[in-house]
Amino acid sequence: MHDKYASVVKILHSEASDLMSLAILSGRDPFRFYNGADLTSLDLTNQNLTGLNFDGADLRFAHLEGASFDKGSLNRSVLDAAQLHLKDGFEFNYQDVLQFPGKEILMFCMIRSSLIDEILIDFGINYSVFAEFSKISTGALRKARVGKVIAIETAQLIFNGVFRFSKTLDSKIGMKCINSIEQPCAKMLVGGNNKPFVEISAEDVHRLFEIRRRRIAHMKRERGTNASPYVDYRDTAEYLMFYKHLVDDIDFWTKFDEESA
Structure with a gap:
């Protein structure tokens, strides 16, 4: 056979x-x-x-x-x-967060409350040890553990730390910890700067990058060689709203306008 x-x-x-x-x-x-x-x-x-x-x-x-x-x-x-x-309501896993190009769009993150506590119990280490291992402050780690909004760069350091530390453990325990962050366990948010944070879906993230792509193409057409200093800086969702006319997606922008008002 x-x-x-x-x-x-x-x-x-x-x-x-x-x-x-x-x-x-x-x-x-x-x-x-x-x-x-x-x-x-x-x-x-x-x-x-x-x-x-x-x-x-x-x-x-x-x-x-x-x-x-x-x-x-x-x-x-x-x-x-x-x-x-x-x-x-948690749609993103650790790979989604690690792969997110934070240098292109300003994004924030929220990790499921209690997840980090459960992982550190399996690791057998305390917050200060893991914070040092992951190269983040204990304050940022404590915000993440209770489900508060953190910068996506902080979430990337946390997830990278969990993945790397898991590899040092017994294979069964290490795989359990990696699987826990491979399940959807994070939310992505935009906003801040005196405005409330707004949760966005994977589909919304795709739309933001499509608008950014079209913004860059539009600016290059409008400014030619003079566009180069402006096309590569990091966008915010608020700034991309000025280019929402470049995409036919009224429902998304209506939702964003209402929730960030």
């Missing part, structure tokens, strides 16, 4: 019915095994779904009564109206 079918046959012959066991039998990474999967109407009652991520998975009408799962693991799933309470 061809090797590529071996895991399929193993799953079909298995008496296991819980998602974690089936994911392990696949021989693939259990954490991401169900990304984008069609899990509609499955009976997952009382299953232990911790250690699994369901980004893009369709769980509409699945029975999740009594099921346990990691915080954020369902935040990017497709859920029906009766299941929406299972999402907690």
Whole structure:
């Protein structure tokens, strides 16, 4: 039998019915095994779904009564109206934060309250040790631990610190800590400067970068070679609002105008 079918046959012959066991039998990474999967109407009652991520998975009408799962693991799933309470509003994971080009758009971040406490317990270290390891102040770390708004650069240092420290630990504990930040666990926000912070979605972030791209193209057309001193500086969402006419997206800007008024 061809090797590529071996895991399929193993799953079909298995008496296991819980998602974690089936994911392990696949021989693939259990954490991401169900990304984008069609899990509609499955009976997952009382299953232990911790250690699994369901980004893009369709769980509409699945029975999740009594099921346990990691915080954020369902935040990017497709859920029906009766299941929406299972999402907690954190859309971004540590990779989204680390990869965000903060030199292009000024952005702020909020990390799920209690997440850092739970990680440091697994690490077996206190705040001052982790702050020194991550090259941030203990004050900034304490703001992050209670879910206060921090600069995205601070969030990047925290997540980078968690990832690097996890690699020094026993593989099982280290992977648990990395998985906890690989689940959606952060929010991105714009605002400040005497205005309230406004949470924005991944789609909103994409729109901001599209407006920035068009702003730069527009300025180069308008100013030619004289545009170079102006095109590469970091934008704020407020400044990009002056260029909202470059995109046909009324709903987004109406929301931003109302929430930042």
